[in-house]
Amino acid sequence: MTPDAMAERPIEDLAPDWIGLTVEVEDEHGVTVGFRLGRYEKSTVDGRPVWRLFSEQPSWSVTVYGGTKVRWMPASAPVSQTVPYPHQQPVPAAHPAPQAPQYPAPPPSAPVARSAQSWVTPPRP
Template sequence: MTETSIEDLDLNWIGMTIEVDTPDGSQVGFRLARYEKTTRDGEPLWILFSADHPWRTELTAGAKIRWVHRPADPGWPTGHYQPPQPYPTPVTAPPAAPAPGPLNPNSWVTPPAPGVR
C-alpha cells in the first residue's frame, strides 16, 4: 500500500482502488470514479466519488489517501480499469439470407384483413 497526500491526487488516480480516513474517523476503501476539488470557507476541499456505489466522501488539505496494491476486480493485474482484450481470432457471422424481394415503402405495410376498411 502506498500513502500520499490528497494534494497529489490527479486524473491518473481515476479507476484505482484507494483507501481513505474519513472525517468521522472511519477507514473506507473504494474504486475512485471521479473527484472534485473546490473550497469551503476559503479552505481547499476534495470530494471523492465511488465507482461501485452512489457514495462520496469529503477530505480536507493534509488528508492521506492510500493506493491499495490489489486489483479492483479479481483477476485483473492492477487496480486500474483494463479494457477488454480483442479476440485472438476474428469472429464471423453466418452468411446473410437473401432478401425476400425488392423493398419499398409498401413492403413495410401489412395488408388489412379481408372485409376491413
C-alpha cells in the same frame, strides 16, 4: 491492506490518473473507507481546500480535507488473497450486455386443457 504493500500520498497530489484505483481514506470523523475511485471534485470551503471523492459502483461519495492521506495498492505490489479489494480485480460491468435475439423464436407451447376444477386449489386437510 497491509501497510508495507500500500502506497500513501497526500490528497493534494490527487490527479486524473488515479481514477480507477482502489483507494482508502479517513474521513473527517476518523472512519476509514475503501472504494474504487470513479471521479472527484476539488473546491474550497471557507478558504479550506475540500475534495469530494466519488466511488465507481454503487455511486456514493466521501468528503476529505487538505492533509488527508490517500492509500492504495500499487500495481507492482503482490496481491494477497486476504485483501478485500485489490486494484488488480476487474470492475464488473454496470449493466449486463444486451442479449441478441435468437431467431427463429421458439414456438409457443401447446395449450393445456382446462376445467373448472383445474383453477380451484384443493382444500387443506
